[in-house]
Amino acid sequence: MTFAPMIISLPVSDRATSYRFYRDGLGLDAEGELADDGFPEPLQFVVNDGLRLMLIPTGGFGWVIGRHEIAARGISECVLSLSVAAPADVDAITERARAAGGEVVTEPATQPWGYAALFADPDGHLWMVSATPE
Template sequence: MIIALPIADRRVSHVFYRDGLGLEPFGEPADDGVPEPLQFRLAPEVSMMLVPTGGFGWVIGGREVAGRGTSECVLTLPAATPSEVDDMVARAVAAGAEVVTAPAQQPWGYTGTFTDPDGHLWQVTA
């Protein structure tokens, strides 16, 4: 399974997901040093592909790409402990994330939510 998300800037997204979330890109680097296509493995059978907005529009048949601040889904990353949630959110913020909900105990677990540089929502839950 591949999850595709539209992005504005390949380099910014590459650094954010590599340094902020600790994900390793895979694939052959393009002239800019960033793998093309820009992909990260999320699980053994799941990867995420980040597609520049212009190309993403082509993939979705010319449909409108949701603007920043319009959320169509929330992507959730598992964490083993509340401190791991805190650490992951802090690393994401240091790499350019914006906190939506600070890490805190909720009825479903300890969780925090942030946006990536393109406004996609990410939740970390222990």
């Protein structure tokens, strides 16, 4: 069975801040009709043909997940990973993320699995960007 598109949903505290981070920091395109605040609703970004990233305000996210709790900032339950072609791409995306308000957790460097960096978005969600050696 296949699912297309797959949607990853993340809780966010501020739609405008998150919108700018994912647009400017990761270069993702948002899709959907604009809401009263000027941002698409639902706020979804196209990662690729089969994957969307949906950003849900924290209160709405709590409603969606029911009796479960949203992890506190600094408590990470997953790392979202982006694979890129070359170390220069790792450097460029890391700098764009930093400039857009992200926190670089691990500066770009050679790791056992390739050249990688780790950064957090404005809500603390962790992203790894890596280029694997050929």
